[in-house]
Amino acid sequence: MSQFLQSIFAGVTVGATYALAALGFSIIYNASGVINFAQGEFIMLGGMIAAFLAALGAPLALAVACAVIAAAAIGLIVAKTAIEPARGAEVTTLIIITIGVSMVLRGGVEVTMGKGGHALPPFSGDKPIVLAGATILPQSLWVVATTLVVVAALALFFERTRLGKGILATAHNRLAAQLVGVDTRRILSVSFALSAALGAIGGILIAPIANTSYDAGVMLGLKGFVAATIGGLGSGLGAVAGGVALGLLESLTAGYLSSAYKDAAAFVIVLVILLVRPSGMFGAASSSRV
Amino acid sequence: MTEAAPRTPLVSSRASRAVWAPTLLFAAALVVLPLLLPNAYYLDVAIRIAINATLAIALNLLIGYTGQISLGHAAFFGLSAYGSAILVGEFNWPPSAALLASAALVGALAYVVARVILRLEGHYLAMATLGLGVIASIALTNEVGLTGGPDGMSVPDFSILGLRVVGEKAWYWVFAATLVAAIVLAGNLVDSPAGRALRALHGSQTAARAVGVDASAFKTRVFVLSATAAAVMGSLYGHYEGFVTPGLAAFPKSVQLVTMVVVGGMASIWGSVLGAAMLSLAPELLARFEGFETIAFGAILVATMIFLPRGIAPSLSAWLQRKGS
Secondary structure, three states: OHHHHHHHHHHHHHHHHHHHHHHHHHHHHHHHOOOOOOHHHHHHHHHHHHHHHHHOOOOHHHHHHHHHHHHHHHHHHHHHHHHHHHOOOOHHHHHHHHHHHHHHHHHHHHHHHOOOOEOOOOEOEOOOEEEOOEEEOHHHHHHHHHHHHHHHHHHHHHHHOHHHHHHHHHHHOHHHHHHOOOOHHHHHHHHHHHHHHHHHHHHHHHOOOOOEOOOOHHHHHHHHHHHHHHHOOOOHHHHHHHHHHHHHHHHHHHHHHOOOOHHHHHHHHHHHHHHHOOOOOOOOOOOOOO | OOOOOOOOHHHHHHHHHHHHHHHHHHHHHHHHHHHHOOOHHHHHHHHHHHHHHHHHHHHHHHHHHOOOOOOOOHHHHHHHHHHHHHHHHOOOOOHHHHHHHHHHHHHHHHHHHHHHHOOOOHHHHHHHHHHHHHHHHHHHHHOHHHHOHHHOEEOOOEEEOOEEEOHHHHHHHHHHHHHHHHHHHHHHHHOOHHHHHHHHHHHOHHHHHHOOOOHHHHHHHHHHHHHHHHHHHHHHHHHHHOEEOHHHHOHHHHHHHHHHHHHHOOOOHHHHHHHHHHHHHHHHHHOOOOOOHHHHHHHHHHHHHHHOOOOHHHHHHHHHHHHHO
């Protein structure tokens, strides 16, 4: 029982990070129809920049804030310099562009911060809390609580603010959104900055638990894509549910089946789900036009 | 009724002339090339380009002509390389039989995969193919007893009818021949009624179905053909390199292949050759920018796709046509 509980705790913690990454995927997909293969690099950037600044002696809060802002700024630059000029290109072309961007970001971190692993100190100590026979790290509570706050803030943003509504309107119908005065180009930039910030937050939260390095983003990004697909691309609720479900699945696989095949479990389950429901758990069924 | 249109002799002869002239020229260039290359290192680079070009042509049939993305194609390449390595190295099969068996197995696997996943479209198909590729490379990494795990395993020399293929010189001719064969076969396929059906599928599946193209049958065939071609190349590559690692089947290799297709030009056979040449040479040329090669590579990729979104070969030929008229 305590091992099961332990797996659940670990799964929810990792799942929260996946949920943030998946939200990033969905926001960009909604705003532009692009699957951003550089999303994982923003997770890596968040953890790396925060750890780098903290190692230089910056207070934790400052390091975290700087990392999120830097990631958002980089996301904005990516949208302006790489995605916006290629508007209207085919999906595969856009995929290659985001892959190119991910290489630039990974290479940039490798050159400036080195190839070694970095660790961020835990936000409030590393003394495990014992709960019903299982232990839980204080950092896990930070991860889950922060993710809940971020998701709630996002929901408010999309429902209450003009900009948030503009993003939803653009996702629904770009032309119609333009007709009612939404600046869809600005929406693109905003959604990239927002997704980058979300990824970075996830990366920062998980950095004290799992060490981070310049190449950590690839797998994390793929997992975010898996989570977004499980939930249904473009669905916010789906992204969060998909992220948590994926985290749980992974930690249960590692705990009960095989830790070597933990990473494979994510891809097996996404295949099964795609075959049963080709548009994900919460995605709308699509119909194509001639 | 699967053919989109009856084949008329006029179209066929004109088109085949257009295909044959550059192909013969290219084959002649491949014959002369080894004389110009100063040492084995350059021959090795040429071999790698030929392998990648053949793989890119096979993948282009799927991505460029049929409009179905695969982000896991390296899995077929890698699995077959391991198939040959295991059958020859552990079970002492003759290499040619092992190659055929591996290609057949991978082809059968591709058939099953195609039947199941090709009803997915767009990003969902990308996710599914990516997932299969990742699963294959994780399996190759973890089945240590069979595959040697992350360290990989060595592969004996290739031989056929008692003739051993050893050294860059011999292998150059093998891979030059497979490349020319791929160009000819892909050219013929694209120019056939089946090729027109494929392009109709790329344009719109619904419209293609409406004019009588059996969409799922065509997609399945191209997928299997493309995967089997990758499998044959995988087996040969394993023998050439003398060593296989799980990286052959991994996501970065799949991405590299897709990149070659897209940068060179979708639905362009010569584009795939060009794309493979550029992307195989780039790491060699960029290696001197120690540490900065990843940044440079990514930046070149982004710039190429922004300025030539249709790829290099189609943009080049459009530019030449504009100049000519």
